[in-house]
Amino acid sequence: PWGYDGDNGPDQWHKNYPIAKGRHQSPIEINNKEVHYDRSLLPWFASYDPCAAKTILNNGKTCRVVFDDSFDRSVLRGGPLPGVYRLRQLHFHWGSSDDHGSEHVVNGVRYAGELHLLHWNPKYSNYLDAVRRTDGIAVLAIFLQVGKTPKPEMKRILEEINAIKTKGKEAPFPNFDPSVLFPKSHDYWTYHGSFTTPPCEECITWIVLREPIIVSSDQMAKLRSLSKNAENEPDLPLVDNWRPTQPRYFRMVSASFL
């Protein structure tokens, strides 16, 4: 199956997922010179129910927290979005060291990691149907920057890492409102793109926050202590689960700020 290593890595994905060579792929480079300030862009709002949080798991590719998305319980709205989108899961991408790991790159800057909060458009009957639509999915992306005063709210997720060390492990993750992870500023860039992993469907309205959240080097090391493999297999560190930036082609990246 696909992965991030040489033989099954991002350059090979198109063999099983031809859309990986499409014109609306993610992530991309965001460069100030090519961004268009759009003063009609609205602020975005998240209204999350902490009781919607269910479990945290290691699927061998990332660390994911899953939420109840059986009704409009935890939603994202505003910004570039035409209506409410339901929060389904959040997950991370990170590097093997603090100087890289994010998927989007801003004016040449790579962050240590990137948090993705994935939401789907409930005008479609279910998530799998939304994945096939250009307005089906909205991902709120938040950069992780290593610093001395980490966000205390990150601790909750990282404390659970010990319970999901190996692929396939899952643990209850009750009572968590991911908006506690948001940075102060809601400034964002937005563009139309894709999943950054197979199936690479071009169904995502990306909302990339300008302000990173601060995590500690120890917290990043915690993420890197996850294993790609199951407990009865050799311990392979789960690191560098990020896709390189893809061609922007004729896409406009809009900014909500001057």
Ligand SMILES: NS(=O)(=O)c1ccc(NC(=O)NCCCCO)cc1
């Ligand atoms: N990193 S990302 O762009 O936020 C992302 C989110 C979900 C997925 N995959 C996903 O939801 N798969 C289940 C449904 C696939 C339908 O064929 C891949 C990448």
Ligand SMILES: [Zn+2]
């Ligand atoms: Zn992601």
